Amino acid sequence: MSEVRVVGATIVADSARVLRDAEIGWSAATGRVSYLGPVRGPARPGDLAGAGRVVVPGLVNAHTHAGMSLLRGYSDDEPLDAWLGHIRAFEVRMTRDDIRAGLLLSMAEMIRSGTVAFADMYLWDAGLLADVREAGLRVLAATAVFGYEAVAYPAATPETGARVLDRTPALAAEFAGDELVQVAFGPHAPYTCGPELMADVARRAAAHDLPVHIHLAETAGEVQESLERNGCSPIALAHRAGLDAGRLHVAHAVHPHGDEDLALLAGAAVTVAHCPVSNLKLGAGVAPVPDFLARGVTTGLGTDSMASNNSADLFEEIKTAALVARGVRRDPTAVLAADALAMATRGGARAFGDRLTGRLEVGEPADLVLLDVTAPHATPMPDPVAHLGYATRGADVTDVVVAGRRLLAGGRLTTLDEDAIRADAAARVARIAAELPVRGRATRKVQDGTTLG
Ligand SMILES: [Zn+2]
Known part of the structure; x- marks a missing residue:
């Protein structure tokens, strides 16, 4: 039977x-x-x-960096610049097997909290994709590119961005037709990649019929800098490069610049990953999700990395997405529970193309x-x-x-050895942390001169 x-x-x-x-x-x-x-x-x-x-x-995590879970709790309560510096110091020490250990830890956590699919940007190779397939999850996997010459994960691989762009179609071809694995291009963001690289990615994506996953308009500073440098917003810059001519999956979009950006996000082939907990934790702001819903922007929910969230539990994102929009709009109907649940299921599923609907129906x-x-x-x-x-x-x-x-x-x-994964992750974190200066947690002076925290 x-x-x-x-x-x-x-x-x-x-x-x-x-x-x-x-x-x-x-x-x-x-x-x-x-x-x-x-x-x-x-x-x-x-x-x-x-x-x-x-x-x-099954819930869909629309934006993750699953290989980063060894950084959970490594750099909390810091200004963005300091946070980025500390995260980077840890990341450049991670070997490919450290990243794999983080991926396995993330997958155990995701399965335990009801996630069935994740759209991810980090280091990906055939072995890591095979790990996802063995674990039984679905993935839309993009290897991050930070520029043609940039080596993103020096302890893991000497690959430059140019090399990653060259090998992405081959990696996609290796998994063509796979039920669980899809491969995407992963230009990190306009401010790291620049207009020419983005246009190059758009051409390659069209030639190989592959989607693109990118961070856009995460902070107000990023938008301001783009307006000054390029004369347009990051979202408009991605459009000018042609990235939205095919399937484009956008992380964050916290600060769309006016109606034009909203109209671009509402494009038929565009999906957005709203990451409310990460955006709140890093003080980036709150994406205008009620406007997304009103304009028909296909919106999913993502946790972002464990460095900027600490939890892969999408039920936290569902609740936060519903609540934070109400606080900002002072409207208890701004985002309903049903809206947030639809984002975590149907909305995120759209990033996986026609393969998933995020609803339970005969034949799905x-x-x-x-x-x-x-x-x-x-x-x-x-x-x-x-x-x-x-x-x-x-x-x-x-x-x-x-x-x-x-x-x-x-x-x-049933597919992962949780005890072994936890023990391995802890040992690897101890090794990397031993190479780094000991840092105290951020504290705050209170009025009587003592400190909190
Ligand atoms: Zn991200």
């Missing part, structure tokens, strides 16, 4: 469709949903009991998550969508299915 079922659960098929005491089934052979509707009969051996469970579409990929809703913090649950927006924690996730394969089964990771 290749069909697996969840029987008697509350099923949030998408942010606008909730089925109670319902059943969902999928084929382990095809990896697709085979049934969604009323319970057809009692659970059989191998099926999952749905009592006390909510089933949701069986990418789904079971949540335990029996804990005190989850009781009662009058509205499952609002519950997912405000009360759910990643730790409530009990089961994760991607393409019909169970990656988390009853709270146990």
